[in-house]
Amino acid sequence: MHQFGFFDAFFKWQLIERYFPAIMKGMAVTIEIAFAVVLTGILLGLLLAIARSFRVRPVSALIVLFADMFRALPPLVLVLLVYFGLPNAGIYLPSFAVLWLVLSLVLAAFCEEIFWAGILSIAKGQWEAARSTGLSFLSTLTYVVLPQALRLTVPPITNRTIAITKNTALGTVIGVGEILNQATTAQSFSGNATPLMMGAIAYVVLFIPVVAFGRFLETRFAWRRA
Amino acid sequence: MEAIAQQFFNLAIMERALPLLLTGLKQTILLCLMVVPLGLAGGLLFALLSRSSLAAVRWAAIVGIDFFRAVPPLVLLIFVYSGLPFAGVRPSPFAAVAVAFFLNTSSYYGEIYRAGIESIGIGQWDAARSTGLTVSQTLAYVVLPQAVRNVLPDLVSNTVEVVKLTSIASVVALPELLYSADMARSVTFNTSPLVLAALIYLLLLWPVVRLVSRLERRMAT
Numbered sequence: 001m002h003q004f005g006f007f008d009a010f011f012k013w014q015l016i017e018r019y020f021p022a023i024m025k026g027m028a029v030t031i032e033i034a035f036a037v038v039l040t041g042i043l044l045g046l047l048l049a050i051a052r053s054f055r056v057r058p059v060s061a062l063i064v065l066f067a068d069m070f071r072a073l074p075p076l077v078l079v080l081l082v083y084f085g086l087p088n089a090g091i092y093l094p095s096f097a098v099l100w101l102v103l104s105l106v107l108a109a110f111c112e113e114i115f116w117a118g119i120l121s122i123a124k125g126q127w128e129a130a131r132s133t134g135l136s137f138l139s140t141l142t143y144v145v146l147p148q149a150l151r152l153t154v155p156p157i158t159n160r161t162i163a164i165t166k167n168t169a170l171g172t173v174i175g176v177g178e179i180l181n182q183a184t185t186a187q188s189f190s191g192n193a194t195p196l197m198m199g200a201i202a203y204v205v206l207f208i209p210v211v212a213f214g215r216f217l218e219t220r221f222a223w224r225r226a
Numbered sequence: 227m228e229a230i231a232q233q234f235f236n237l238a239i240m241e242r243a244l245p246l247l248l249t250g251l252k253q254t255i256l257l258c259l260m261v262v263p264l265g266l267a268g269g270l271l272f273a274l275l276s277r278s279s280l281a282a283v284r285w286a287a288i289v290g291i292d293f294f295r296a297v298p299p300l301v302l303l304i305f306v307y308s309g310l311p312f313a314g315v316r317p318s319p320f321a322a323v324a325v326a327f328f329l330n331t332s333s334y335y336g337e338i339y340r341a342g343i344e345s346i347g348i349g350q351w352d353a354a355r356s357t358g359l360t361v362s363q364t365l366a367y368v369v370l371p372q373a374v375r376n377v378l379p380d381l382v383s384n385t386v387e388v389v390k391l392t393s394i395a396s397v398v399a400l401p402e403l404l405y406s407a408d409m410a411r412s413v414t415f416n417t418s419p420l421v422l423a424a425l426i427y428l429l430l431l432w433p434v435v436r437l438v439s440r441l442e443r444r445m446a447t
Contacts, residue, residue: 006313009312010312069432071417072428072431072435073390073424074394075390077420080404080422082425084411085233085420085421088230089233120443160423166298169298170300180300180301187309191261196309199305200301204293211296
């Protein structure tokens, strides 16, 4: 029997069967929060970069302050700060909403910087040429500058988005029922490492295609730029 | 307003928590001093393996890099810390963090080095080799110095990420900065220690984040 110890500890069939539904539920939660974060994070980042392009001093300064803070602070610090802090300020949010809020803000901060770098990379002549044809500032931005700028930002945005959606695992610390949370709960109930192995596999199944896609985008867009 | 200030910026509580947080900060710095060099060295190894002339080695390295980039670091850490005991190995929190971080950060640094090495034209290799340098000499004296220069912003920015990542060591009860702050929070029932920890992280990392932005802008122009 001894030679089966490893498989009994990490791939016990009985436990795989028993905890499969829980891990699938965790996967659904992870996917839901990840999609919500990607949507709000990237949109907010883009809006902030556009707001910054109006170059109103105090507004830009605030945006830079926001972007710097949320890029410098560890996400887990922010998660705990918001989760334990907000109730003290009289605001009660469920833990999944806290996770979504924090990760969206972190993603928005990184995206703002990347979009802004993209906007800056468009030569001044493009602005001048577009404006001289009679386009307004906003039309120039939407029809001339952004279409070119956004193309350049695809690889870095993708990589950053992958890195931040993986942080949904931090939700386990505040009790969000995502994959890692389901896996550690099942592990402590069963006294066996099989659920942890299932959790790790669930993440690999979810993210390997995304990582491979990011790699593909990187080579493709790098080639176009050259 | 007063109540909020009491809950988030309570100076008396911050003062009481500060010594504990400073011992935590020491652990965080120790962790970084171990994890960053390990990751830089492991990353170089990963990058070189992923450019090996043996197809099997090359593929194994690339699969390894993608695998460890796909698994969230916290999952890896918990797997090492609470999974390995079932295989008869019982790592200390510090050892678990070292192993998990080594695998995670090496694969990220590895991708960065790889991009750097690939940015150096094949002509550089040919020229260096034709002067009589060996492959490893070419790598060490010609290719790597230029490659590292080209990807310096990415290397620095990833290092910021690694330093931020050390905060997850709190989950396996390694008494670093965040763990100390959260302990102080649960003892005082007050958020101020967490705010203080956030301020310390900002103090530590804000200048580096600014530096990254400047480096990136300089590379772009």
